[in-house]
Amino acid sequence: MADTSGQANPPLINDLISHGHEFSFSQVMRIARLHLGAGGAGELPEVPWQARIRVRPDLSLAFPAADVARVERSGQNGADLLITTTFLGLYGSSSPLPTHYTEDLLDEASADSSVSRDFLDILHQRLYQLYFQCWGKYQLFNQVAEEKNTKDRERLFCLIGLGEKELRDSVPDPWSLVRYAGLLTQFPRSAEGLQTLLRDALGVRKLEVEQCVLRRVPIPKDQQMRLGISGMSLGLSTVLGSEIADRMGKFRILIGPLSKKEFDTLLPGTPQHDKLASLIRLYILDPFDFDLQMTLAAKEAEPIRLGDPDGAKLGWNSWCFAGATLGETTALFPIAHSATPAPSTEVGYAPEFKEPSSLIDYYQQELSKLRDLAADYAISHPELSAMVSGHLADAGVERLFEGVAFLNANLQQKLDDNFPEIIHDLIDAIQPNYLRPIPATTIVAFTPKANCTGSQTIPAGTELKSIPIDGTECLFTTSYPVEIHPLEITGANFAQPSGQPPAITIKFKLSDMGLSTWEMNTLRLFLAGEQNDAANLYLVLMRYLKMIVITPLQYGQTHTLDATHLRAVGFEDEELLFPTNSSATSHQLLLEYFIQPNKYLFIDLQGLEKWLDRGDGMEFEVRFELEKLPFALHQLTKADFELFATPAANLFKHQAKPLSVTDRKAEYRIRPEGINAEHYQVYSLEKVSGFVRGHANAISYLPHEQYTGRTGDSPLFKLRKRKSELRSSIDFNIAVIDRAMTKLPASELLDISLTCTNSALPSNLVVGDLCIPNANSPVFATFSNIKVITRSANPRLANNQLWKHFSLFGTNLHLINCKSLISLLETYILSDCRDYKEVKTYQMRLEGIVGLRIAAIDRLFGGSMQRGWEIRIRLQKDCFTSNGEMYLFSAMLERFMALFATQSAFTLTVIEDVQGTLEYRWPERMGKRPLL
Secondary structure (H helix, E strand, O other), rough: OOOOOOOOOHHHHHHHOOHHHHHOOHHHHHHHHHHHHOOOOOOOOOOHHHHHHHEEEEOOOOOOOOOHHHHHHEEEOOOOEEEEEEOOOOOOOOOOOOOOHHHHHHHHHHHHHHHHHHHHHHHHHHHHHHHHHHHHHHOOHHHHHHHOOOOHHHHHHHHOOOOOOOHHHOOOOOHHHHHHHHOOOOOOOHHHHHHHHHHHHHHOOOOEEEOOOOEEEEOOOOHOOOOOOOOOOOOOOOOOOOOEEEOOEEEEEEEEEEEEEEHHOOOOOOOHHHHHHHHHHHHHHOOOEEEEEEOOOOOOOOOOOOOOOOOOOOOOOOOOOOOOOOEEEEEEEEEEOOOOOOOOOOOOOOOOOOOOOOOOHHHHHHHHHHHHHHHHHHHHHHHHHHHOOOOOOOOOHHHHHHHHHHHHHHHHHHHOOOOOHHHHHHHHHOOOHHHHOOOOOEEEEEOOOOOOOOOOEOOOOEEEEEEEEEEEEEEEEEEEOOOEOEEEEEEEEEEOOOOOEEEEEEEEEEEOOOHHHHHOOOOOEEEEOOOOHHHHHHHHHHHHHEEEEEEOOOOOOOEEEEHHHHOOOOOOOOHHOOOOOOHHHHHHHHHHHHHHHHHOOOEOOHHHOOOOOOOOEEEEEEEEEEOOOOOOOOOOOHHHEEEEEEEEOOEEEEOOEEEEEOOOOEEOOOOOOOOOOOOEEEEEEEEEEEOOOOOOOOEOOOOHOOOOOOOOHHHHEEEEEOOOOOOOOEEEEEEOOOOHHHHHHHHEEEEEEEEEEOOOOHHHHOOOOOEOOOOOOOOOOOEEEOOOOOOEEEEOOOOOOOHHHHHHHOOHHHHHHHHHOOOOOOOOEEOOOOOHHHHHHHHHHOOEEEEEEEEEEEEEEEOOOEEEEEEEEOOHHHOOOOOHHHHHHHHHHHHHHHHHOEOOOOEEEEEEEEEOEEEOHHHHHHHHOOOO
């Protein structure tokens, strides 16, 4: 067998043409690709290599001896190739058609004609190309090494946290790091893992990692103990002096003994030293300090010679000694943490390749390719051109092309998938909501009825109905619990009297009860004004609040609360818009910001139980005293505040149509009950029960992910999610298996409980349409939606989007720069069916990120030094519609950046505008990345 390794060259092509039958079809195609493709000796840059290869079956009924009968030169000057195969053809010895079809073609060939054969070869050309793609899809080495398939390479980069091109650009030689995917996907990172990585990458066997190296850390000025500073407790949060000893924030790389030549190659400024530093920064996720200690072997030190171009460098590899040489000696070198790359001024969006998104798109693409081949056929056989191409083409030929295009489209769609059998399970395990449809959402406000004479609680998950749309009532469920009181807002205003601080005042009135009998701890308000006004009001209350003054309007005493008693709502794990069983809730917080930003315009006034002397009146006011404001607020009214509101999502419990399961099918499509199937879409599967014929008791099925070997004899089910072939939605399919992971042979009826959405139907609703009580709706309050209902959407599965999202969980915070941050955030806003104008608005906000700097810092926590990250982000204010929108976006960025810090480190985020007029600083926040 000829050697097919390495770069194809003319002698190898000659060998292929002389002995083509000795090669397999895949070998022939690989050699042809190396010769005619990019970088090959026969490359034509303007012509794809696939277009220069013609493949056809052998016109013979002889028994084939190999996959390939022969390989011949073709085209102009013999620059192209003609490959004749012995398999998978519509004629020849392996044809599925009756033999007389091949015999007719043989008779035609004997008459020196090829009209019919060439017509069938229109279908063959594309068929063999798809066959070669099928062979190569799971040949990962060939895809990434020979074909240099960018999508397959990108998936491998995603495994090591370098899914975005901007992240790869920040690392020298990123492709070489794929070799260490096993080390870079381990959590937590360990000294042994770093040691293994450095030994292999640098080719140095004598390398150790010394942990817990002593360092002296300067205490930040604002944390040093001095007279006049309050809030410090002796023995708890006080440290004397200006620095502190610490062993938890530093490690050391020990290398040696080394020869003089090896020692010099690792000195600062050399490629090996830079590689060492970049590998350390890539591997460690925490902001550790580190340095390098190298040991020069005995008798390797040399005298200093003037004029020696490779001579000693003072302080690095020069020593003072008497005699011929030295014994073993060590030198310590700091390894500076690289600064985050300077922000680029070109922060726009590169055009993205638009791949087919549905079966229809693939069908149109395949039909176009067949028609191009038919056009070439018409040139070769002009007497038949009218039959195979143009608007007068024969109807039978058109139907044939359409049928073949449909089959090819199904195959090409499968070939282009993103390995869902792998990535879907990974995403389901860490963030299942990302693979689910995005339901419509809104904000609902409740109004207490006259019979509401005391405090009541409406639990989260309460179902609410809309008016019918096309005969279907849309169902929504509330996201937050709502405490209802016989309370109303009677007025609100903003005032800035001369010589007094500005203040926002809200007046309240109770019904049928006095303040002294009203039991209240927390009062939740929704900022219900127009989006920009509400965001500005949110900014003022969160950033410029000095104190809160509560005053009864009849009797009682005024009570004052400090600004910490006003809490932002929506950022905690129990305040999610959609239910989840994932620990990666911070990712969902950002996703929900791009879905329903109004969800974050809730505030809680806490500490009302501290107001003891309220009096017996029924009216009171709350005055929010403010600092000097950098901008003017709009004219406030009571319409800017709403009581008893909550986000609501178009999610509800529903049943699937019963499934009759036999051993004749591998999986079954789950379809919700309902007259109009377009009005229901599966969101998640809650429970699966089965009924066997002749048995009354139901059998409970477990998800196969929960199988541990100790779950008894319960059968299992496997849920598979696929992009719909005809719609821009997700199809849910179920496969039933037993404990041996084989299909169940027994006939059963499956009863499946679901959580569903109404798909795109809620987009027809307007403000006030969500107002019909349901069975579990409260009887003591009415309700309606007070905000526009957002459109539903589907997750974006194309272009390795799921792999890029998985990459987020392994991304190193220190590698993130301005462009890569924008790319990471963009994965949350791009989804199918989203409103184009809405997406453009969010993209404009991302373009407002014009600067990012991340640096390791030290802060005191409880008397000990803690290592963390200081994150400084600069925003372009012109990319936001208001100061409030910029602040709300900043608050989400602060939470998002904490995702990349481990739970043993903190983040301190500072966000400022480009002009330097605004600065928002958040307190230290412990990281959210799990250690395991």
